[in-house]
Amino acid sequence: MDRLLALSNDLAFAVQQAGRAVFAVHARPRLPSTGVHWRPGLVVTANHTVRTDEGLTLIRPDGQSVAGALVGRDPARDLAVLRVEATDVPVAELGDSAAIHVGHMVLALGAGPRASWGVVSAIGAARARHEDGDLFSLDLTLYAGFSGGPLVDAQGRVVGINTSGISRQMQLAIPASVVSRTVDELVRHGRIAHGYLGVGTQPVRVPEAMRQQLGLAQELALIVVDVQAGSPAAEGLLIGDLVLSLDGEAITDPVELRRLLRAERIGRRITARVVRGGQAREVELTVGERPARSR
Amino acid sequence: MDLVALAAALRRVTVELTDTERAFGSGVVWDPDRVVTNAHVAAARPHVRVRRADGTSLDGSVLARDREADLALLHVPGLGLPAAAVGPADELRVGSLLVAVGHPFGVRGALTAGIVHAVGKIGRSERSWIIGDLRLGPGNSGGPLADALGRVVGINAMIVGGLALAIPASEVTRFVRAAG
Numbered sequence: 102m103d104r105l106l107a108l109s110n111d112l113a114f115a116v117q118q119a120g121r122a123v124f125a126v127h128a129r130p131r132l133p134s135t136g137v138h139w140r141p142g143l144v145v146t147a148n149h150t151v152r153t154d155e156g157l158t159l160i161r162p163d164g165q166s167v168a169g170a171l172v173g174r175d176p177a178r179d180l181a182v183l184r185v186e187a188t189d190v191p192v193a194e195l196g197d198s199a200a201i202h203v204g205h206m207v208l209a210l211g212a213g214p215r216a217s218w219g220v221v222s223a224i225g226a227a228r229a230r231h232e233d234g235d236l237f238s239l240d241l242t243l244y245a246g247f248s249g250g251p252l253v254d255a256q257g258r259v260v261g262i263n264t265s266g267i268s269r270q271m272q273l274a275i276p277a278s279v280v281s282r283t284v285d286e287l288v289r290h291g292r293i294a295h296g297y298l299g300v301g302t303q304p305v306r307v308p309e310a311m312r313q314q315l316g317l318a319q320e321l322a323l324i325v326v327d328v329q330a331g332s333p334a335a336e337g338l339l340i341g342d343l344v345l346s347l348d349g350e351a352i353t354d355p356v357e358l359r360r361l362l363r364a365e366r367i368g369r370r371i372t373a374r375v376v377r378g379g380q381a382r383e384v385e386l387t388v389g390e391r392p393a394r395s396r
Numbered sequence: 397m398d399l400v401a402l403a404a405a406l407r408r409v410t411v412e413l414t415d416t417e418r419a420f421g422s423g424v425v426w427d428p429d430r431v432v433t434n435a436h437v438a439a440a441r442p443h444v445r446v447r448r449a450d451g452t453s454l455d456g457s458v459l460a461r462d463r464e465a466d467l468a469l470l471h472v473p474g475l476g477l478p479a480a481a482v483g484p485a486d487e488l489r490v491g492s493l494l495v496a497v498g499h500p501f502g503v504r505g506a507l508t509a510g511i512v513h514a515v516g517k518i519g520r521s522e523r524s525w526i527i528g529d530l531r532l533g534p535g536n537s538g539g540p541l542a543d544a545l546g547r548v549v550g551i552n553a554m555i556v557g558g559l560a561l562a563i564p565a566s567e568v569t570r571f572v573r574a575a576g
Contacts, residue, residue, distance in 0.1 A: 108493060115491060214490050216512070
């Protein structure tokens with residue numbers, strides 16, 4: 102068969118396939134956004150498009166209206182989960198987001214369906230680094246109302262949720278694996294817990310002399326620039342401490358620190374290896390839960 | 397057909413419309429001595445210069461113009477180009493490949509590729525358009541929008557919110573037939 106025609110048919114099929122699980126979400130004035138039927142009765146959309154907690158209306162793929170209830174929000178990942186009665190609407194077929202690479206051809210869908218075509222242009226680009234999985238940067242247009250809609254591979258499988266709400270410059274998608282984790286956590290707890298130390302840090306280069314003296318391999322570490330009173334960090338960290346590792350994992354960047362402070366570490370003792378006054382030492386800390394205010 | 401062959405075929409049936417000073421749009425060879433373009437491209441001119449892909453130019457006159465439909469038909473004696481293959485726009489589905497050729501920003505014979513963004517009406521308009529997720533610029537107006545087989549399915553007419561709007565070929569056929 103003609104190659105271009107085959108590609109054209111594949112793309113149209115992918116839109117049709119993925120479009121069966123796509124809802125329009127009316128949760129802000131004027132401009133509806135898009136949502137994906139992720140698990141039976143649960144629709145995922147972009148948090149920034151859900152301006153109200155009540156009176157949410159969704160439009161099913163067949164055009165029928167259905168009421169939605171907010172299950173929970175994850176502002177950090179710009180995701181919100183809504184509950185709907187829609188047992189006869191298929192759930193999205195999820196693809197393996199770890200198999201997505203730069204250059205893969207993808208589609209972004211809006212309710213309707215409407216579609217936009219392009220490629221994955223970067224994964225985990227500088228501004229798109231995330232504590233629990235790198236975001237996809239997309240070379241395609243997210244048209245008005247596309248936020249919360251599916252990123253679809255050439256086989257019609259959903260590999261992420263698109264949003265223009267995280268970055269002004271970049272069109273981004275949150276990988277499906279991260280979305281699934283978020284959905285599970287919001288359904289279980291109604292909120293996303295984040296581990297917390299209460300420390301402000303900046304990456305610094307470890308001086309060569311210090312590396313030699315202490316026999317360190319790593320070139321970068323975090324310097325403590327702020328310790329919040331009464332926080333878990335106040336137990337053992339001081340401003341000026343150089344944090345090399347937590348529980349044996351080297352830390353060279355504040356994003357890595359946040360990545361290590363996952364919810365499952367809350368309440369657990371961890372060992373920080375720090376340099377203080379030219380001496381390496383180990384400090385015991387208990388991971389707390391990040392207060393709602395500072396999320 | 398690959399995209400290179402498709403582009404070459406589409407360029408052969410795409411002309412550039414100019415007056416004595418500048419280029420102002422594109423046109424599609426509809427039959428051997430007639431060219432279709434947008435009414436807003438032909439504007440109120442009775443005559444235009446028609447530049448073929450090989451660089452040679454001929455004089456053309458405006459046979460018919462429908463501002464409502466935004467279509468115009470030009471008569472170009474001696475044009476001697478094969479007519480564009482025309483395809484049905486109603487076979488397009490959301491996601492189907494689209495290819496446009498035109499002269500955006502004075503770049504002659506520029507090719508852009510995309511997909512069908514949506515089908516049906518747009519906003520409150522009663523008209524149906526081919527709505528493309530495809531990059532167009534000023535100078536694409538009046539030029540061809542083709543499917544994956546290189547068949548002209550529409551005439552590019554507008555850019556709205558970054559989307560390409562084209563007049564379906566069926567409407568163009570009706571207009572040309574009515575113009576005689």
